Amino acid sequence: MSWLQVLKSKFPASQAAQELRWIQQELPRSQWQTAVEQRANLVPLQYILGSQPFGDLTIKCKPGVLIPRNDTEEWCEELKQVIKKRNGPVEVLEYCTGSGCIGLSIATLANVKKVLSLDISKEALALCQENLQLNSAKVKAEVEFHHGDLLKHQLPQTSATLLLSNPPYIPREHFNRAGGVEESVLKYEPEDALVGNLEFYSRAHQKPSPKLDLRYQIRYAQKYTERHWLETKLEYSTVYVR
Amino acid sequence: MKRLYNDLREVINSHRRLKFKSIHTYGSTRNIQEQTIIHPLLLKRADVLKTELKQIGDKMSSSAGFTISDSKKFARITQVVELYDRFVKQSADFSGLKEMLSEPDLDESLKEEAENELKLTHKRLMETSNMLKAKLLPPVPYADRPCLIELRPGAGGHEANIFTNDLLEMYVRFCQINHWPFEIVSKNEHPSGKGIVDATLMINEQGSFDRMRHEAGVHRVQRVPETENKGRVHTSAAAVIVLPKIEADKSDPEYRKFKSDELRIDVMRARGSGGQHVNTTESAVRITHLPTGISVHIQDERSQLRNKEKAMQILRARLADLEMRNRMAREREQRNEQVSSVDRSDKIRTYNFPQSRVTDHRCNFTLYDLEGCLSGERLGELMDNVARKETNDRIAGILSTIETDSSLNCI
Numbered sequence: 218m219s220w221l222q223v224l225k226s227k228f229p230a231s232q233a234a235q236e237l238r239w240i241q242q243e244l245p246r247s248q249w250q251t252a253v254e255q256r257a258n259l260v261p262l263q264y265i266l267g268s269q270p271f272g273d274l275t276i277k278c279k280p281g282v283l284i285p286r287n288d289t290e291e292w293c294e295e296l297k298q299v300i301k302k303r304n305g306p307v308e309v310l311e312y313c314t315g316s317g318c319i320g321l322s323i324a325t326l327a328n329v330k331k332v333l334s335l336d337i338s339k340e341a342l343a344l345c346q347e348n349l350q351l352n353s354a355k356v357k358a359e360v361e362f363h364h365g366d367l368l369k370h371q372l373p374q375t376s377a378t379l380l381l382s383n384p385p386y387i388p389r390e391h392f393n394r395a396g397g398v399e400e401s402v403l404k405y406e407p408e409d410a411l412v413g414n415l416e417f418y419s420r421a422h423q424k425p426s427p428k429l430d431l432r433y434q435i436r437y438a439q440k441y442t443e444r445h446w447l448e449t450k451l452e453y454s455t456v457y458v459r
Numbered sequence: 460m461k462r463l464y465n466d467l468r469e470v471i472n473s474h475r476r477l478k479f480k481s482i483h484t485y486g487s488t489r490n491i492q493e494q495t496i497i498h499p500l501l502l503k504r505a506d507v508l509k510t511e512l513k514q515i516g517d518k519m520s521s522s523a524g525f526t527i528s529d530s531k532k533f534a535r536i537t538q539v540v541e542l543y544d545r546f547v548k549q550s551a552d553f554s555g556l557k558e559m560l561s562e563p564d565l566d567e568s569l570k571e572e573a574e575n576e577l578k579l580t581h582k583r584l585m586e587t588s589n590m591l592k593a594k595l596l597p598p599v600p601y602a603d604r605p606c607l608i609e610l611r612p613g614a615g616g617h618e619a620n621i622f623t624n625d626l627l628e629m630y631v632r633f634c635q636i637n638h639w640p641f642e643i644v645s646k647n648e649h650p651s652g653k654g655i656v657d658a659t660l661m662i663n664e665q666g667s668f669d670r671m672r673h674e675a676g677v678h679r680v681q682r683v684p685e686t687e688n689k690g691r692v693h694t695s696a697a698a699v700i701v702l703p704k705i706e707a708d709k710s711d712p713e714y715r716k717f718k719s720d721e722l723r724i725d726v727m728r729a730r731g732s733g734g735q736h737v738n739t740t741e742s743a744v745r746i747t748h749l750p751t752g753i754s755v756h757i758q759d760e761r762s763q764l765r766n767k768e769k770a771m772q773i774l775r776a777r778l779a780d781l782e783m784r785n786r787m788a789r790e791r792e793q794r795n796e797q798v799s800s801v802d803r804s805d806k807i808r809t810y811n812f813p814q815s816r817v818t819d820h821r822c823n824f825t826l827y828d829l830e831g832c833l834s835g836e837r838l839g840e841l842m843d844n845v846a847r848k849e850t851n852d853r854i855a856g857i858l859s860t861i862e863t864d865s866s867l868n869c870i
Contacts, residue, residue, distance in 0.1 A: 221652065230650055231758075232740070232741065234648060234650065235740070235758065236740060238648075239740075239761055261738045262740045263738060263740070269761070270742075270760070270761050270762030270763075270764070270765065271762075272764055273764070283735075284738045286733075286734060286735060286737075286738070286739075287726070287739060287741070287742065287763055288733055288734055290763060290764070291726065291763070294764065385735070386734075386735060387735055387736065396736075397736050398736045398737075399736060399737045399738065401737075401738055402735075402736060402737060402738055406738065411735050
């Protein structure tokens with residue numbers, strides 16, 4: 218079987234051709250065979266190629282850390298447009314940063330002074346540092362990655378005016394094929410970056426900063442958490458959800 | 460010294476008088492054309508304008524029914540005729556000087572002065588002829604721009620896909636030979652791995668649009684396809700579309716901002732829940748311009764953002780092209796111009812493998828070096844021939860409007 222046929226047996230024809238092309242563009246010839254085999258075993262392409270484009274940035278990807286999603290990228294691009302228009306220096310606090318993709322993207326904006334991103338995973342924080350190095354030419358703000366467990370009150374002192382988060386939002390009972398989770402995700406991506414529910418949103422409700430004009434922007438899946446819940450429970454001046 | 464100079468002027472003037480006579484007749488403009496590259500038909504047009512100017516002048520002096528549009532026309536033609544007169548005079552000077560310099564027993568100091576004078580005259584003549592040309596033949600819209608070339612297979616099945624790829628490679632080599640920066644913006648390969656479903660090539664060279672625009676149309680190939688086992692010659696085709704590149708920023712005068720309800724941007728969503736549930740690699744973007752229905756689909760890059768930028772780039776170029784076509788059609792209608800322009804669906808060229816030739820049907824030129832054409836090395840020769848034919852047609856078109864319809868709006 219040719220490489221293309223191998224991939225076609227697992228994916229739609231156009232996706233198979235596209236992915237084979239990317240493998241051949243980005244990896245040395247000696248790795249093509251292994252890459253195709255891994256991909257046929259549903260290893261995420263982003264782990265095989267070691268990266269994922271995210272807006273203007275290239276985010277390094279490693280097993281153990283969640284791969285940046287396409288719709289997070291879209292959300293982040295929209296968010297950048299919103300933040301760009303704000304007056305004065307913006308200081309950002311981010312929960313559950315994972316690969317660091319959101320925090321680093323926001324840190325490319327000229328009016329962002331500082332970004333502090335937190336994650337529970339030490340593996341993720343190490344990758345965040347690598348991604349900061351990788352994208353240092355584009356990052357303008359001061360960026361820090363800290364270890365923090367959102368559910369155990371390990372929150373930093375901050376003067377941030379903007380809180381961002383894309384927390385885990387797949388409820389435990391849905392973390393399976395029947396719940397719409399892809400096999401590739403179930404087999405290869407870190408569960409602790411995916412399984413979660415309203416607890417993350419309610420924790421975010423407890424403001425770590427005494428400043429009242431804190432703005433709260435959060436991403437959630439409408440299927441599992443209700444917009445209404447967010448809008449009534451959270452008393453921040455702006456709730457930007459998608 | 461002063462005396463010498465006067466002698467020189469005298470010699471020049473006598474030559475000028477001699478030359479001036481012959482310049483006024485159409486048949487003798489050949490040597491002017493050689494020196495200044497003005498097409499004889501264009502000079503003829505200028506001549507026609509001169510007659511026209513005289514008629515308007517007569518009308519003016521007799522003051523019989525002289526209108527505002529007459530006076531506008533008068534002003535417009537006067538400009539051209541003045542340039543034309545200057546051109547004729549400078550041409551005569553130039554020829555006279557050249558003739559004088561060719562005389563074997565010319566005095567040394569006289570010769571030096573004549574040479575200096577010749578250089579000056581040549582410079583002035585070039586300037587005048589460029590201005591005159593621009594006045595006589597309206598410039599091609601977007602001529603100075605970089606371009607995008609879109610390639611799509613036509614009739615002929617899989618063989619057409621393979622031929623489309625051959626054309627893409629030909630243009631890529633042509634860029635390399637010319638040292639033009641280029642980028643394959645999008646390329647969809649045929650599922651078999653041979654040939655392409657479509658491709659877009661961007662040539663980031665100023666003025667490449669003017670050079671490449673003659674490539675637009677249907678290209679036909681006659682050969683025994685690789686896919687044919689009975690050895691029969693097949694005919695298949697590929698369509699080439701050439702678009703002007705519009706920059707995606709405000710510094711470009713053609714740049715336009717789209718209203719939010721003008722575009723529909725579809726990103727390829729993962730099946731199912733999307734979001735954290737999937738780690739999709741799909742990054743395809745489709746942008747539809749709702750008022751015109753133009754739709755661009757790009758999936759080459761892993762980055763959705765890059766795909767979106769590319770799709771917008773192509774959309775802008777297609778819209779500029781559409782607007783240009785509409786404008787030209789309107790203008791043609793206004794002038795009742797009879798000249799047919801080349802349609803996109805017209806077959807423009809045949810690549811015949813058995814006879815190893817390429818024939819361009821617009822100018823009836825055949826290059827007996829198929830290999831040389833497909834390698835990009837001799838493609839330029841074909842283009843030159845088409846360009847020459849087009850210039851002639853345009854001039855002929857302008858002349859016919861002058862002769863049939865005396866309104867000179869086309870200046």
